Amino acid sequence: MTGAAPKTIEAAFRGMLGGFRLDAAFTVPALGVTALFGPSGCGKTTILRCIAGLQRLADGFCAVDGDVWQDRTSFRRPHERAIGYVFQEASLFPHLSVRGNLLYGAPRDPRVAGAGTIAFDEVLDLLGLEQLLDRSPHNLSGGERQRVAVGRALLSQPKLLLMDEPLSALDRLTKDEILPFLERLHERLALPVIYVTHDTTELERLADHLILLQAGAVAAAGPLNRLQSDPALPLATARDAAVSFDATAESYDPTYGILTMRIEGGRLLIPASDLAAGERRRIRIAASDVSLTLEPPKASSILNILPARILSRTPTGQNEVIVVLTLTADGAGPRLLARITRRSWEQLKLAEGMPVFAQVKGVSLARK
Amino acid sequence: MQGLPPDIWQPVRLTVELAAITTLILLLLGTPIAWWLARSKVWWKEAVATLVAMPLVLPPTVLGFYLLVVLGPNGPGGAIAGLWGARTLAFTFEGLVIGSVVYSMPFVVQPIRNAFAAIGDRPLEVAATLRASPARAFWTVAVPLARPGFLTGAVLGFAHTVGEFGVVLMIGGNIPGSTKVLSVAIYDYVETSQWREANILAAGMVVFAFAVILSMTLIEKRVARGGA
Numbered sequence: 001m002t003g004a005a006p007k008t009i010e011a012a013f014r015g016m017l018g019g020f021r022l023d024a025a026f027t028v029p030a031l032g033v034t035a036l037f038g039p040s041g042c043g044k045t046t047i048l049r050c051i052a053g054l055q056r057l058a059d060g061f062c063a064v065d066g067d068v069w070q071d072r073t074s075f076r077r078p079h080e081r082a083i084g085y086v087f088q089e090a091s092l093f094p095h096l097s098v099r100g101n102l103l104y105g106a107p108r109d110p111r112v113a114g115a116g117t118i119a120f121d122e123v124l125d126l127l128g129l130e131q132l133l134d135r136s137p138h139n140l141s142g143g144e145r146q147r148v149a150v151g152r153a154l155l156s157q158p159k160l161l162l163m164d165e166p167l168s169a170l171d172r173l174t175k176d177e178i179l180p181f182l183e184r185l186h187e188r189l190a191l192p193v194i195y196v197t198h199d200t201t202e203l204e205r206l207a208d209h210l211i212l213l214q215a216g217a218v219a220a221a222g223p224l225n226r227l228q229s230d231p232a233l234p235l236a237t238a239r240d241a242a243v244s245f246d247a248t249a250e251s252y253d254p255t256y257g258i259l260t261m262r263i264e265g266g267r268l269l270i271p272a273s274d275l276a277a278g279e280r281r282r283i284r285i286a287a288s289d290v291s292l293t294l295e296p297p298k299a300s301s302i303l304n305i306l307p308a309r310i311l312s313r314t315p316t317g318q319n320e321v322i323v324v325l326t327l328t329a330d331g332a333g334p335r336l337l338a339r340i341t342r343r344s345w346e347q348l349k350l351a352e353g354m355p356v357f358a359q360v361k362g363v364s365l366a367r368k
Numbered sequence: 369m370q371g372l373p374p375d376i377w378q379p380v381r382l383t384v385e386l387a388a389i390t391t392l393i394l395l396l397l398g399t400p401i402a403w404w405l406a407r408s409k410v411w412w413k414e415a416v417a418t419l420v421a422m423p424l425v426l427p428p429t430v431l432g433f434y435l436l437v438v439l440g441p442n443g444p445g446g447a448i449a450g451l452w453g454a455r456t457l458a459f460t461f462e463g464l465v466i467g468s469v470v471y472s473m474p475f476v477v478q479p480i481r482n483a484f485a486a487i488g489d490r491p492l493e494v495a496a497t498l499r500a501s502p503a504r505a506f507w508t509v510a511v512p513l514a515r516p517g518f519l520t521g522a523v524l525g526f527a528h529t530v531g532e533f534g535v536v537l538m539i540g541g542n543i544p545g546s547t548k549v550l551s552v553a554i555y556d557y558v559e560t561s562q563w564r565e566a567n568i569l570a571a572g573m574v575v576f577a578f579a580v581i582l583s584m585t586l587i588e589k590r591v592a593r594g595g596a
Contacts, residue, residue, distance in 0.1 A: 054496070079498075079500055079502075093491060094513070
């Protein structure tokens with residue numbers, strides 16, 4: 001590797017925990033959101049607690065930005081690690097006000113609050129907490145509590161934010177209320193996040209990088225889009241399979257209310273409200289919303305028809321296939337999934353390597 | 369208050385002094401013990417808890433007897449008293465404080481231990497992830513959250529010390545201004561047929577007991593509300 005090594009988070013934990021074997025090792029970029037994804041009981045929370053130092057496995061290694069937090073001979077206690085931790089339940093201190101909770105972990109030494117720190121006002125703004133400052137945690141809704149908990153973790157000026165299914169204790173409506181806050185966080189702060197979840201919606205909207213866990217071991221790790229479109233993994237063949245892209249707003253046509261967004265390897269037209277050029281949004285395309293044609297249709301109501309190339313196909317069930325497509329000529333860019341019938345596959349005489357046109361019926365754009 | 373003996377208030381003052389000093393020492397001594405009992409995972413901690421709880425069951429005379437042995441001229445108490453030229457800690461106010469601390473210990477340790485245990489691990493884990501050292505987490509999270517336990521422990525420890533009789537009689541005797549506390553004074557007045565004086569002190573104790581139990585109930589109610 002040339003130049004400065006990119007910042008990474010390295011973790012490796014091995015050991016028995018009450019009849020459960022954990023043997024997981026991964027290195028992820030110390031940038032963006034890394035999701036630890038898997039069914040409940042696969043060890044996600046345990047790994048997060050090990051990274052925080054709340055749980056100690058003798059055979060463990062953890063380093064962030066080259067700063068070793070734990071190895072065979074050393075172990076930093078949780079309060080000696082620059083982490084922020086958001087638990088499943090907000091766990092606010094009941095004897096302190098919202099302000100007291102937010103400031104509990106904030107450095108009291110003003111010299112620490114220099115450049116690159118997360119300012120109090122910025123956190124209030126990001127999470128919409130101004131109105132809550134003097135309230136007691138008893139008088140907050142579940143969603144408000146969790147927002148305070150996130151703010152409290154951020155204000156301790158962490159180098160790494162750990163989030164343990166922060167939305168799982170909330171109902172659907174409250175989740176939808178908080179997700180935009182987390183998305184804003186993701187866009188505005190350059191803080192690496194490890195996010196434990198078993199919810200595909202949170203995964204699609206928040207994660208950049210994904211670690212799939214199965215029975216205490218890493219089943220796969222990589223950029224989100226790559227793992228979503230890997231037919232060997234359960235995500236791509238699931239009923240609700242979809243891929244995520246990071247898109248940048250390019251232009252807006254107010255006459256029709258159509259937003260043009262650029263993704264690697266193409267442009268997408270999305271019915272949406274205006275967005276300033278250059279703004280980034282996460283978009284999601286479901287496999288069931290993509291169909292394939294050999295010729296570009298002359299007239300179609302479908303807005304998005306992208307030239308693509310077939311990379312692979314995997315049968316799912318009796319009569320359907322999942323087709324993995326690439327949008328760039330070299331195949332290095334992001335992937336798209338299409339779920340089509342086996343009949344179409346055979347009648348169109350599709351084959352791996354063949355150029356096709358992907359018709360995208362629906363694109364969902366994460367909203368603020 | 370015509371006709372009252374002038375020294376009737378002396379036992380009251382002495383009792384309040386004894387109970388206040390005892391409660392203070394018990395809070396200082398009992399808090400680390402309660403914390404350790406609530407948090408430690410060693411198997412023998414329940415043996416320690418049992419030792420602390422023994423005065424609940426032992427007859428005060430048994431406790432008083434052993435305290436007498438320990439505090440007396442041939443025990444460690446005698447050796448300590450020797451430091452300032454005295455012969456023994458028995459039959460002194462200091463001896464009474466030591467006896468009261470032992471006797472009232474379970475009433476202070478138990479509620480504080482329960483309060484610490486009720487907090488659970490989570491708030492302390494949260495504090496640690498917010499860079500709080502264990503000491504800071506203890507003072508800024510555990511102690512404030514266990515406040516009802518401290519209140520209950522202090523009230524019970526104080527009240528129980530005020531009410532002790534058997535142990536005082538065994539190790540303190542009946543020295544006015546030094547070891548003659550309320551309960552002994554009442555006994556003394558009855559012995560000498562001063563029923564009116566005994567009645568005044570006894571009635572005062574009834575009011576005191578009522579106030580203690582009422583305040584305990586109110587504290588518990590507040591806790592129940594706070595936890596909701």
